[in-house]
Amino acid sequence: MATEMKKAADRAEDAASIALIEKAGCDCIDTCFGRMDTQKNQCAFGTKGVCCKICHMGPCRITPKSPRGVCGADADTIVARNFLREVSGGTAAHSDHARHLVLLLKNVAQGHGGGYEIKDERALRYTARLYKVEELGRTKESVALDLANLFLGEFTSQEETLKTLELAPAKRIAVWQKQGVMPFGVDRMVVEAMHRTTMGVDHDYKNILLHALTTSLADGWGGARVGSMVSDILFGSPTPVRSSANLGVLGEKTVNIVVHGHEPALSDMLAVTVEDPEIVAYAKAAGAEGITLAGLCCTANEILMRHGIPVAGNFLQQELAIITGAVELMVVDVQCCMPSLPTVAKSYHTEVVSTADMAKTIGATHMRFDEHDGVGSAKAILKRAIDNYKNRDPKKVLIPKQKEQMVAGFSVEAIKYMLGGTYRASFRPLNDAIISGRIRGVVGIVGCNNPKAKTDEYTNALTTALIKQNVLVLKTGCSAIASGKRGWLTPETAIQFAGPGLREVCEAVGIPPILHMGSCVDNSRLLEAGTEIVKEGGLGDDLSMVPVVGVAPEWMSEKAIAIGCYFVASGVDVILGHPFYIGGSDNVTKFLNEDTKESFGASFHVCDTAEAAAERCLKLIDERREKLGINKKTERKLLDMKDRRGANV
Numbered sequence: 001m002a003t004e005m006k007k008a009a010d011r012a013e014d015a016a017s018i019a020l021i022e023k024a025g026c027d028c029i030d031t032c033f034g035r036m037d038t039q040k041n042q043c044a045f046g047t048k049g050v051c052c053k054i055c056h057m058g059p060c061r062i063t064p065k066s067p068r069g070v071c072g073a074d075a076d077t078i079v080a081r082n083f084l085r086e087v088s089g090g091t092a093a094h095s096d097h098a099r100h101l102v103l104l105l106k107n108v109a110q111g112h113g114g115g116y117e118i119k120d121e122r123a124l125r126y127t128a129r130l131y132k133v134e135e136l137g138r139t140k141e142s143v144a145l146d147l148a149n150l151f152l153g154e155f156t157s158q159e160e161t162l163k164t165l166e167l168a169p170a171k172r173i174a175v176w177q178k179q180g181v182m183p184f185g186v187d188r189m190v191v192e193a194m195h196r197t198t199m200g201v202d203h204d205y206k207n208i209l210l211h212a213l214t215t216s217l218a219d220g221w222g223g224a225r226v227g228s229m230v231s232d233i234l235f236g237s238p239t240p241v242r243s244s245a246n247l248g249v250l251g252e253k254t255v256n257i258v259v260h261g262h263e264p265a266l267s268d269m270l271a272v273t274v275e276d277p278e279i280v281a282y283a284k285a286a287g288a289e290g291i292t293l294a295g296l297c298c299t300a301n302e303i304l305m306r307h308g309i310p311v312a313g314n315f316l317q318q319e320l321a322i323i324t325g326a327v328e329l330m331v332v333d334v335q336c337c338m339p340s341l342p343t344v345a346k347s348y349h350t351e352v353v354s355t356a357d358m359a360k361t362i363g364a365t366h367m368r369f370d371e372h373d374g375v376g377s378a379k380a381i382l383k384r385a386i387d388n389y390k391n392r393d394p395k396k397v398l399i400p401k402q403k404e405q406m407v408a409g410f411s412v413e414a415i416k417y418m419l420g421g422t423y424r425a426s427f428r429p430l431n432d433a434i435i436s437g438r439i440r441g442v443v444g445i446v447g448c449n450n451p452k453a454k455t456d457e458y459t460n461a462l463t464t465a466l467i468k469q470n471v472l473v474l475k476t477g478c479s480a481i482a483s484g485k486r487g488w489l490t491p492e493t494a495i496q497f498a499g500p501g502l503r504e505v506c507e508a509v510g511i512p513p514i515l516h517m518g519s520c521v522d523n524s525r526l527l528e529a530g531t532e533i534v535k536e537g538g539l540g541d542d543l544s545m546v547p548v549v550g551v552a553p554e555w556m557s558e559k560a561i562a563i564g565c566y567f568v569a570s571g572v573d574v575i576l577g578h579p580f581y582i583g584g585s586d587n588v589t590k591f592l593n594e595d596t597k598e599s600f601g602a603s604f605h606v607c608d609t610a611e612a613a614a615e616r617c618l619k620l621i622d623e624r625r626e627k628l629g630i631n632k633k634t635e636r637k638l639l640d641m642k643d644r645r646g647a648n649v
């Protein structure tokens, strides 16, 4: 029976994607969208989380007729174990990425950085002080070495809880201690998760889920946070930078190289080396006008934030980028790179190059990235792309026009400066705006795209609804790119749709009402921002009191699950656009969606439409405002605004 195919216009919101999904059809290319249709009736046991293949007496699955696996495990145990393994996968991904950066920092500190350097000494010294590493009167290398060793301890620590946890508000630390979720080293937590979930170990769903929260904290307040800090030290702390987004950034007459994945080390070197006169001359000699280096997913976000390189697109545009027929070479590192890429590339001239020994794909050319010779590795890749330019077939090329202007690069430090000015960098103006009600609250919209839903639709609709209601929106990952593709990340665009209070604040400060804060690993920056708000005072002394919410509308990755868990464990409510694989256990569902409210001050919520999510965000924000005794102010302020503007708000 033929599967019913959706129309291209139902798959994505942006015209560039639609045009290329249509082109994929004409070119007979199999994409994730078509494969989603083929996979249409996805496994109900998997969806509910009640399939267990942890041992070989199974696989077992729970049904009303067989409520227990062969060993006697019930739905609660099986669902919780599967969930913990997902959280561990996400934590491992962020943290291993961070580990690679820490090792690079260590190499740089020891003088064999292969062309890498400590670009942001201020960030290094600031971070050292956070961890009480002596820095005064010491060389940056020796400080960096101590810090790198301390960070390595965050992965390996066996008996001491993570040092990075101490960056959290004191009240939150007390909650974690009371609940027994203070993580030891990241590696130990992930190994323990695997141990606990192997056959015949931890069977108490609550105990398993608490370890899921512990593991996630090792991500958000450990691996991911360390990853962002070390990236800032090595590659520079982001500051607002203009760039552009969507597939129209590819050049008709330039050599197009797309970097894709997550780790910034190689791509940062590519961004630097691409301007090398030798490389530019090499491209010109090949008949091209120059080189366009663009990015996909979070590798894009990392170098967008620091070099302003254009973003070709988000997660579901990776195959589409190749289908433009205009990409000479796609560099993949780790995470979110579809195994289909080399297969798609076969129909065009694109070469897919894998660069990490731990991440290979059949059909991709493997060019091992040598961190000890970053420049050499980068040049080899660039030249290979240039050599491939002559093979581009103009008959197969379709570069969409869509290319929107955007501003990214809002690290917490940058926001602080924008709000308070260089000499008095501070979150005070933001806190005051929240207290007075000009800004109702802050929502972090994060995460992926998922072909189960129309690309970017939910994310963008929710963003619009929130800024209208004077909610400041912080974004990371593919969700940030969604706003970029819509042209809403400049101070001039989205502001027209912002409510009067938010608009007033943004205009005064010169920021857009939607702030691009970086990659998925940078979700830790959202925790950092929340902590700054707490420290600044007037909005409670814990993250569970501040009127903030997190939303993952179109998530698909295990990493998003880990992120959601560390938000909730940190006291920030999280709304999901679609549920976890936990529906097979009422107890697990209740634990995550209700019980954590009591113990951690926040829980998960599922809202399957953007409208429902917007409503829930406002409800959660207003509840917190009410508790803080500042809710009245919102109403008064909004009324004032209405009078002054003489129009409806």
Ligand code: XCC
Residues within 6 Å of the ligand: 262, 297, 298, 315, 335, 336, 446, 447, 448, 449, 476, 477, 478, 479, 519, 520, 556, 557, 559, 560
């Ligand atoms: Fe991957 Fe980070 Fe998700 Fe995008 S958003 S699909 S994880 S690239 Ni983090």
Ligand code: SF4
Residues within 6 Å of the ligand: 052, 053, 054, 055, 056, 057, 058, 059, 060, 068, 069, 070, 071, 072, 073, 078, 199, 200
């Ligand atoms: Fe089945 Fe238990 Fe083995 Fe899981 S651990 S596969 S439920 S017997």
